[in-house]
Amino acid sequence: MLSILGFLTIILFMFLVMTKRASAFTAIVISPIIFAFIGGFGSDLGPMMFAGIELVAPTAVLLLFAILYFGIMMDSGLFDPVSRAILKVAKGDPVKIVVGTAILALLVALDGDGTTSYMIICSAMLPIYRKIGINPLVLAAISVMALGTISGMTPWGGAATRGISVLGLDASEYFVPLIPMMVCGSFFIILLAYVMGRMERKRIGLAKIQEASVEIAAAVAEKEVTITWKIWFNFILTLALLVSLVIGIAPLPVLFIIGFVIALLVNNPKITDQQELIKVHGSNAIPVVMLVLGAGIFTGILSETKMVDHMASDFLTIVPESFSPFFTVIVAVISLPLSFLMSNDAFFFGALPVLAQSAAEYGIDPVEIARAGVIGQPLHSMGPTSAPLWVLLALVGKDLGEFQRYALGWVVLLSIALILFALLTGAISIAW
Template structure:
């Protein structure tokens, strides 16, 4: 019964978002509540939902202050030189713009943090996309693919870190055999960027832009307003602040929400010491921040109920039980393939700490190394990052001013392609078999 309810809940939830029957926030809250009541968990709902909120509270705080931190730096013009340089190089060609986006996003994504990657990539490139009329979903897709590959496999990225910790593995033994697979993912991202750029070029052509800082603004009024809040004299101080925050982030010297809160406060005081102007800048970004934080808390409700009702355990046990012994030696391939749908409906914490140990135990019965299971588990990350349960993806759709359903419909085939390419290369190179 619990297994059936869990599967039905996932199906209804996914359909309601992709078909635009419900908004993401409504679906994340209402759908699991209804199915929990049907399953007889009505009296326990409050505690489950509260536990879910507690789980995502740090993520919500992180996103709130990260949005405000990078928003202040964007307003001050920190990324203008990067945008200007990119404008000169690509000269309005959608193919070059898309490939340039991929290179920037993959480079930034090396720190393993999706929020940082999206904030920098989207902030740097979105004005250019809007200026020449390119679809912002191209930008969103490339940024999402970049973080899913670079963060998914590097030992300091979230998914790999969880897999290594969950199964007690050595980071080098996990990562080194995956290097060819990660490189194949990077090549796939560049290929997708090229194809999407070609599609955009076919629609809008190569736009000849006479370069000037004004060309990035949608109109002269917008440029004048932007110019009034730029802080070119503080650019080096802002860069030092940003690098410091990134170094502390990578080294893990401080809880990330606290780090971004301090970074935001310092950036605000340094760039806008006038209290009225500081207030204006905060209010300007508050709408985007609030939308993302609400979605994160709604995602916490979903995951809290999904875990509290044991639906996640029931579905994972069903998965293990239906895999026939005859395919035991190919168990890592099954893990890689099933990681796509399972991580789409589960948070990484739920999958890597709840489901992965079960899969590793089942694999051991077939003589499969936990290392192979762990490597296989990260290959579905491109599809996972399309999930509305991923906080950085909620930030992404907010920044490009679309909704999660639009992004899913546009990007799904490309995320699936990258996952399948990496699975094939992982098999060929012996990383998972």
């Protein structure tokens, strides 16, 4: 019964969002509440919702100050030299621009933080997309695929960290066999970017591209980017912030609060300017923070009612015992929908131990289950419980339904390819 209620919650949420019958915030809050009442949990909803909010509160704080911080960086022109360099190389060709986006996204995703990655990519590339007329959903889809493939699978990324810790694994033993698969996945993303770029080139038309290319070439030649001392300061500050993120000097929300305060004082020393900046960029941050808190309510109810646990268990019951040699592959396949629908906490702390325990009965090493589990990360990165996704959507100016309709096919194709790459490279195996 709980499993059915969980799936109905997901179905209702997706229906409301993708048919635009409700906003994402309204849908993500109301859907679990309805089915929690039906399941008889009405009297416990308050504590359940608050537990979920507590879980995502640090993320909400992080996103608030990260958006404000990168708002200052964009206003200061920090990424203008990058955009100008890409424009010079691409010369207005959508194929080169989209492939360049993929390469940049894969490199930036190494830092392990989705919010930071999306902001850097959008800051550098979105002005170019708008100038040429390339669909910003292309940028969003590539960014999500890169983040899920790189950040989602590295030991310093949040998902893998959860899997390694909950199963008590050695990080090196987990990660080293994944590297060939991730390299193959990266080249596959670049290939998909090439295809998407070709499609955009055809859609925009050569005449319009040539016209835009002439304008871009003239603009690049005329407008030299002056790198002031503030840009150098902001570059060093941002680099120091990213290094601190990787090293783990302090929790991410704390780092971004400190970084924001420093950036605000240097770039906007006048109080009136500071107030205006917060007002302008705060309007972008508030909807994102609301959605993260709504996602906390969604996760809190599904976790506390044990709907998530029952959904994972029911997935296992449909696997015949004769399929046991393929159990690792089955886990990889199961991770795709579960990662899309669940938060990483719910999947890796709730579902993955159940899957690993079942695999142990077939003599399968838990480390392979952990590797299989992270294959669903590209799909998780475009799911409703991925907090950085809301930042990405706000930056490209698209809603969740639009994005998922465009990106789902590309991300599913990548996910299937990752399973094949994992088998071919030995990251996961079939127990013949």
